Amino acid sequence: MATRRSLALVTGVSAVTGAALIPLVSLPLRDRLPDPIATHWSGGGPPDGSGSLTAALLICCGMWATICAGALVLGWSGWGRRAVRTRTVASLFAGAVFTAGVLGLILNANLDRSSWRDAGGMGAGGIALLLLASAAGGLIGALLGRVGADSREPAPGAPRRIRIGAGERAVWIGYVHSRSMILLGWALTGLGALGVLLALVPAGPLPRSSWSGALALVIGGVAALALSSARVTVDARGLGIAAGPLRLPIRRIPLNRIGTAWAEDRSPAQAGGWGYRVGPAGTTMMLRGGECLVVENTGGRRFAVSVDDAERGASLLNSLRESSAT
Amino acid sequence: MNGASIISIMLLRLAPGDPRPLHEQAASAIRRAITAGEVAPDERIPPARDLAQALGINPNTALRALRQLREEGLLEFRRGRGIRVAARPEDGHLVERARELVAEAERLGVSRAQLITLIEGV
Numbered sequence: 001m002a003t004r005r006s007l008a009l010v011t012g013v014s015a016v017t018g019a020a021l022i023p024l025v026s027l028p029l030r031d032r033l034p035d036p037i038a039t040h041w042s043g044g045g046p047p048d049g050s051g052s053l054t055a056a057l058l059i060c061c062g063m064w065a066t067i068c069a070g071a072l073v074l075g076w077s078g079w080g081r082r083a084v085r086t087r088t089v090a091s092l093f094a095g096a097v098f099t100a101g102v103l104g105l106i107l108n109a110n111l112d113r114s115s116w117r118d119a120g121g122m123g124a125g126g127i128a129l130l131l132l133a134s135a136a137g138g139l140i141g142a143l144l145g146r147v148g149a150d151s152r153e154p155a156p157g158a159p160r161r162i163r164i165g166a167g168e169r170a171v172w173i174g175y176v177h178s179r180s181m182i183l184l185g186w187a188l189t190g191l192g193a194l195g196v197l198l199a200l201v202p203a204g205p206l207p208r209s210s211w212s213g214a215l216a217l218v219i220g221g222v223a224a225l226a227l228s229s230a231r232v233t234v235d236a237r238g239l240g241i242a243a244g245p246l247r248l249p250i251r252r253i254p255l256n257r258i259g260t261a262w263a264e265d266r267s268p269a270q271a272g273g274w275g276y277r278v279g280p281a282g283t284t285m286m287l288r289g290g291e292c293l294v295v296e297n298t299g300g301r302r303f304a305v306s307v308d309d310a311e312r313g314a315s316l317l318n319s320l321r322e323s324s325a326t
Numbered sequence: 327m328n329g330a331s332i333i334s335i336m337l338l339r340l341a342p343g344d345p346r347p348l349h350e351q352a353a354s355a356i357r358r359a360i361t362a363g364e365v366a367p368d369e370r371i372p373p374a375r376d377l378a379q380a381l382g383i384n385p386n387t388a389l390r391a392l393r394q395l396r397e398e399g400l401l402e403f404r405r406g407r408g409i410r411v412a413a414r415p416e417d418g419h420l421v422e423r424a425r426e427l428v429a430e431a432e433r434l435g436v437s438r439a440q441l442i443t444l445i446e447g448v
Binding site: 171173233 | 372375380
């Protein structure tokens with residue numbers, strides 16, 4: 001995709017430029033730096049750790065590479081969307097200023113000192129300045145990221161339909177299960193329950209205070225189970241999603257708020273992960289990669305749920321909407 | 327694909343002129359889905375609770391419809407594994423035709439026994 005190519009280009013060029021600039025700026029100062037240099041400070045006082053200049057530069061390069069990779073991941077789901085671009089470029093700029101600032105502070109503290117122990121302190125003022133400058137960099141990045149059109153893949157032109165006879169009432173029920181999520185849910189719940197038990201047993205193997213951590217595991221497990229399966233219903237009321245073995249109703253979109261519906265293949269990477277994901281491209285309930293039922297409401301926002309046979313669900317939704325509009 | 331998935335689309339006729347009780351209408355909607363091949367043999371049918379909610383009928387009515395289809399040999403109830411389709415689309419079609427025949431006989435005042443004799447004579 002062309003938009004992704006430009007994202008890869010931006011992050012790639014940034015990463016390479018940064019990796020080149022870091023030694024290019026620092027190495028000429030080598031003669032004015034002690035060897036090793038001070039690289040670690042605790043609190044606001046004098047340095048308490050040292051390392052070679054090369055190691056410090058490599059760590060800065062690594063930090064910058066991580067930030068670029070993070071931006072690539074952040075922008076991957078929708079580089080064409082203005083909101084995604086704003087966020088991505090902002091984090092890239094803030095990260096650039098932060099990396100440069102960290103390097104600058106370290107070099108400045110060591111400059112013209114005979115030993116790393118004589119290096120200057122890392123005061124709260126310098127740190128505050130670093131964070132402030134990063135925020136300012138992020139702001140500039142956000143403004144730059146906003147430039148350009150807010151585009152996304154258009155909804156398919158001709159919505160598919162299913163014929164509904166006069167006086168007929170049509171209903172579609174689709175199901176989706178995620179076996180891995182079910183396994184994860186039961187594993188966490190079981191492990192947590194065991195932990196709570198062991199923590200509460202007098203003179204047990206676990207300290208008594210660990211019961212809360214174990215309980216958190218149980219809660220996480222129950223949450224995973226609640227999102228491990230879903231039932232998707234299309235009827236005259238609209239689209240309804242119920243999750244988990246208890247079929248908790250989690251989302252309902254009334255028919256009169258639905259613009260158009262279609263089926264498309266989506267991967268968890270596109271949705272931003274598994275589970276209930278809210279993103280700039282819309283909300284996705286992603287239980288497994290593959291066929292998804294996508295609904296665009298009258299306001300242009302999109303909701304997608306991974307479900308088998310989404311094509312028929314979408315067709316029925318379109319037909320119901322049209323027959324209710326007339 | 328993760329796990330078993332069950333899909334079905336059902337068209338339930340709710341024409342005001344339909345004199346049949348609701349459970350018969352629900353049964354015929356599910357039968358039609360089987361006949362049309364929308365749910366293949368051995369595929370799962372949504373549980374009665376889901377069917378009832380989707381069709382706006384009482385869960386007991388939905389269960390009654392499912393039981394009727396089991397008696398017709400179209401569905402199979404398996405403990406812990408849900409309700410599955412036990413017949414080919416053609417079988418569903420045959421049941422549908424048989425029901426039409428019975429209804430026609432009733433309309434003409436032909437008794438069940440007479441109808442059975444008639445079929446055996448074919």
